Amino acid sequence: MSPRPYVPLHLHTEYSLLDGATKIKDLVKKAKAENMPAVAITDHGVMYGAVELTKTCHEMGGVKPIIGCEAYIIDGDIEERKKTELYHLTMLAQNKTGYQNLVKLNSRAHLNGYYYKPRINKEMLAEFSEGLIVLSGCLGAQLCQHLLRDEYKEARDAAAWYRDTLGDNYYIEIQDHGVPEDRKVNKDLVKIARDLGIKLCATNDSHFTNKHDARAHDCLLCMSMGKHVTDEKRMKFTGWEYIKNGDEMAYLFRDHLDSELIEEAIRSTLEIADKVEAIKLQGAPRLPKVDMPAGHTAESYLSSLVFDGIKTKLEVDEIPENYVERARTELKVIEDMDFPSYFIITWDFINFARQNGIPVGPGRGSAAGSLVAYALGITNIDPIKYNLLFERFLNPERKSMPDIDTDFCIERRDEILKYCAEKYGDDRVAQIITFNRMTSKAVLKDVARVLEFPFADSNKLAKMIPVTRGKPTPLKDMVGEHPEFKQVYESEEEVRQVVDLAQKLEGVNKTFGMHAAGVVISDIPLEDLVPVQRNNDGAKIAQFYMEDLAYVGLVKMDFLGLRNLTMISKAIKIIKQTRGIEIDLDKLPLDDEKVFQVISNGDLAGIFQLETSSGMRQVARDMRPSNMEDISALIALYRPGPLDSGMIDKFIDCKHGRAKITYMTPELEPILKDTYGQIVYQEQVMMIAQQLGGYSLGQADLLRRAMGKKKPEEMEKHRGIFYKGCADNGIKAEIAEKLFDTMLQFAEYCFNKSHSQAYSLITYQTAYLKTHYPVEYMTALLSSVAGDQEKVQGYIAECQAMGISIFPPDVNVSGSDFTADGGAIRFGLSAVKNVGEGAIQEIVSQRETAGEYKSFQDFLTRIDLRVVNKRCLEALIKSGACVNLGITRKQALDNLDDLVDRASRQQSQKASGQMSLFSMGDGDAGGVTLDQPLKGDGGEYPEAELQFMEHELLGFYVTSxxxxxxxxxxxxxxxxxxxxxxxxxxxxxxxxxxxxxxxxxx
Structure with a gap:
């Protein structure tokens, strides 16, 4: 028999990070099973799960989603950053207006009212109360807090304000979690409700799904607090905070509330659910309004930009017919899909970057297959020259938003964001949230830690878990299929306990982060569509996953910060400074034999995409790339699938004539010639389907997708179409069958040629600079990884192998970064431990203003010792940055206290105007001087001690x-x-x- 109908209205999912453990899918499944016609989620101060709830309820059917939030409300000004009593408040969206108001309140709580928690106040609630249903809240709510302090009148007055503000959409919650405080307040809550004519509502402050999940949830709480489960002095739940059904809720209050009150309180949950309308969050794609030049529509302006761009790119007055035809075809698809504005917006911010000297990558992903993108300067790869397919990027037979990913200089990416915010409105631009879920390895260790399970044992268990393509194997698979793990699990009770609890928490969100690239730009303020907040660094982020943002109609742009672009730009600047040579990356010869020889030798340190491992070095040596197509193939093939399947070995053997290049049928030669008869790219699968199987390129893209998913029914359907097309084109049946099977086999491993061809250009650029300008390139490379000691050490070793000397820092030569010094590279001052940016600026500024420092005493006299303090000076001395000032490290350190004392007093006297004209000139007449003889004989520390100092301050041994x-x-x-x-x-x-x-x- 089903439980009585009931709707849970106060519920925390995994999106109440490290506090809630319920996954939304499990919630809806339980609601369907336990006669709950609707469910609400009310996570702490956030709305992360709103779209997931509505989508899940729609997909599973039979349960109405209620979008809510447990807010933090204060009395007073939310913008005042001072400690004020926070009260919890349960808010639910009744309709679309209520949802929009809830989003506004939540966004403003984060953007304007955040002080330890996102806060609203009563004035805000009154302003945005339309369409909201408000419940009085848990023990942390205003009414309950007053009642716990025996402030009945204050509690009653607060309830009266909410009733007057919200009318019949305000309910008083009653709860019982087995703590005396709940029962203490319930009696007075009932009285207030009766006095003021407010309905009661029965809720359970749910934080996990089922009763038996309590222990796993307790582990989660311990993780959040950094405690052990055995710690007595920590927050604990009672175990009653699971999602209760109607019968359990009625039973809960049986011995301290009369049955009529219980019936009313449970009935109210159904009444509230009936009041709530089905809120449609799904929306059509929306883009910001684009201002067009006079007389232009978006379509005509885009066309104008494209044809002008092709002329510029090809350096011609008359565009070749094949380019005209391709451009018209692409523009027609873009117009039919209503995407011209998207391309203009993308062109605009990339154009801004280029005009302002911000390095932009040549392309990324399938967008490099678009001639329109190339003409606009969005990409820098000619898709006709490299035989790239537009349909791989934008399929006319499958409407979906274009996805253009753009690489920018990592140090100047924020300038693009700022530009977009200024152009379209700061309230319409945000980055995108991500969530870090607990993987099997991580959760196993976390649970073991809070249970005080020995670290060595948990570490050993975690090491048994294989990682496939970056994903650790799930615990349920380990228990079921991994013999060694299964044996330990079944034979040791403590291990079983840890693993079982870890399984319950595996996949639960642990923390939030920010997407590395994703940005949304809206046509209306974001707070009218989605909740926004700030991350720990102050960046504004939308609270929904990128898939959920697309669901509500927001279009994601990808602004990726690529360190290699920054490094290439720095190398070019250094080359200009040291050699007076201007490097134009667009004019580099792409057939330089010396460059290909460097790659073929396996000298790949610092070369983009190729420096991954010794395995890549060996493959590069074996392949011996001799053109850009080979570099593209090297990037595409050096992945687990092609390596494991032997594809890469066959490619190499065919390239070098050790194996014969064969084609199943002559029609394949034009498609597979550049890859020596091998199917390497997804685009090749599409071209085979088009040219031999009779598909359009749009249909061929659908075939490619289907092959990737390997759904049997879809494969059989396509198999028939392909066979017929081949027959129509004169291809024998047995060839068609074999070819389809080969395509199906290779589809899993095939790579996106547009992406690898675009990235091969950056690979070539880095190899070119390393080949022809090794000192300048390695200088830029070292500067780009200055904060990563392991990488710096590796690149220093590479420099030494290349015959490039590495000099220690020098206060008379070094800037902040590594610098090219003749045929050598010198450490930058920022590499010295305990030397901050302010000190570096002071040292360089004084040097640039008044010339080189003539001696150690001159150095101490001229720099501001309030900025360059004694600790900093010791670090500079030990690192070797002062040895060219005519003093040994030992003598500098032996005399440092006295010299700094004298120099500080001299600077103080100058600052206060106490020095006479004579004393400022020669140090007599009472002035402080640094001209006295130094202690010691000028000797130096033993070599071993100098090595220790260098390693301590630089992280490396430099001079020896x-x-x-x-x-x-x-x-x-x-x-x-x-x-x-x-x-x-x-x-x-x-x-x-x-x-x-x-x-x-x-």
């Missing part, structure tokens, strides 16, 4: 290395460099040589 004495012997003894160990399989026997910096016993 402790292993230099044994380097030649190590070369013959060791089997692998340490940096390659992470690429080896577990259990590989190795001999390595190095220095032990520390020893840790466990």
């Amino acid at each position: 290395h402790p292993l230099n004495r044994v380097a030649n012997r190590l070369k013959y003894i060791t089997t692998h460099p340490i940096k390659e160990l992470k690429e080896l399989k577990d259990g590989t026997t190795v001999i390595v040589g190095g220095l032990a910096n520390s020893v840790q016993k466990r």
Whole structure:
């Protein structure tokens, strides 16, 4: 027999991060099973799950979604940053107007009222109350807090205000979680409700799905607080905070409320659900309004930009017919899909970047297959030259928003965001939230920690979990299919307990973050559509996943920050400074044999996309790329699928004549010639379907997608179409059958040629600069990774292998970054530990203003010692940055206290005007001087101590290395460099040589 009907209206999902454990799918499933005609979600101060709830309810059917939020409300000004009592308040959207008002309140709470929590006040609630249903809240609510302090009148007055503001849309919640406080307030809540004519509503402050999930939820709470489950002094739940059905709710109040009140309170939940309208969140794509030049529509303006752009790109007055035809075809599709504005908006912010010297990548993803994108300067790859397909990017037979990803200089990406905010309105631009879910490995360790399960044992368990393409294997698969893991799980009770609890929390959201690239730009203020907030760095982000933003009609733009573009730009600037040569990346010869030789030698350190591993170095040596097509194929093929299947070996053998290039039928040669008879790219699958199977390119893209999903019924349908098309084109049946099976086999591994061809251009550019301008390129490369000691160390080793000397920092030469110094590279001052940006600016500024520092004393006299303090000076001395000032490190450190004291007093006297004209000139007449003889004989520390200092302050040995004495012997003894160990399989026997910096016993 089904439980009585009831609607849970106070419920926290996993989107109440590290507090709620219920997944929305589980919630709707439970509602369907337990006679709940509707469900509300009321997460703490956020609306992250709103779209997921509406979509899930629609897909599963039979349950009405109620979008809500547990708000934090205060008395007073939300913009005042001071501690004020916060009250919880349950708010539900009754209709679309209520949803929009809830979004406004939530957004403003975050953007204007955030102080530890996102806060609203009563004035805001009154202003945006239309369409809202408000429940009085839990023990943390205003009414309950007053009643717990025996402030009945204040509680009654508060309830009266809510009733007067919201009318019949205000209800008083009664709850019972097995704590005396609930029962204490319930009695007075009933009295207030009766006095003021407010209806009661029965809710349970649910934080997990089922009763048996309580222990897993307790582990989640401990994770959030950094506690163990055994800690007595921590927040604990009672175990009653699961999603109760109607019968359980009625039973809950049986011994302290009369049956009539209980019936009313449960009936109110159904009444509220009946009041709530089905809110449609799905919307058509919306873009900001674009101002067109006089006399232009979006369509005509885009066409004008495109044809002018083609002339510029090809440097012609008359456009070749094949380009005209391709441009018209693409423009027709774009117009039919109503996307001209999207392309103009994208062109506009990329044009802004180029005009302002912000490096922009040549293209990313399938957009590089569009001639329109190339003509607009959105990409820099000619799709006709490289045989790239527009339909791979925008399929006329499958309408979906175009997805143009753009790489920008990582240091100047924010300028593009600022430009868009200024152009379209700051309230219409936001970045996109992401959520970090607990994977099997991570949750296993977290649960083990809070249960005080031995670290070594949990670590051993976690290491058993294989990672496939970046994803750890789920725990249920480990328990069911992994023999070693299963054996430990079944034989050890403690392990089983940890794994079972971890399974319940696996996949639950743990923290939120910000999408690396995604940006939405709206035609109306975002707070009219979606809730927004700020991340920890103050960036404004929309609260919905990018898929959910698309669902409500917002179009995602991708602004990716690519460090390599920054590094290329810096290298070009350094080349101009040191050699007076202007490098134009668009004019680089793409057939430079020396460049291809560097790649073929496997000298890949610092080369974009190719420096991934020793495996890539070996493949590059074996392949010996000789043109841009080969580099593109190298990027496409060096992935697990092609490597495991032997595709890459066959490609290499065919390229170098060790295997014969064969084609099943002559018609395949024009399609597969550039890849030596191999199907490497998705575009090749599409072209085979078009040219042999009779598909249009749009249909061929649908076939490609279907092959990727491998749905049997779809495959059989396409198989018949393909066979017929081949027959119509004179292809034998057995060839058609074999070809379709081959396409199906390779579809899983095939790569997007538009993307690899675009990225091959950056690969070539980095290889070109490294080949012809090695010092300048490596200088820029080192500067780009200055904060990553492991990478800096690797690139320094590469410089040494290339014969490039590395000099220590020097206060008379160094800037903040690494600098090219003749044929060598010098450390920047920012690489020195304990030397901040302010100190660097002071040192460089004084040097640029008054010339080089003549001595250590001159240096101390001229710099502001309030900015460059003693700790900073010690770091500069130890790192070797002062050795060219005519003083040894030992002598500088031995005299530092006295010299700094004198220099500080001299600067104080100057600042206060106490020095006479004579004392300022020669140090007598009472002035402080630094001219006295220095202590010590000018000797230096032993070499080992100098090495230690350099390593301590720079993280590296620069002038000499402790292993230099044994380097030649190590070369013959060791089997692998340490940096390659992470690429080896577990259990590989190795001999390595190095220095032990520390020893840790466990």
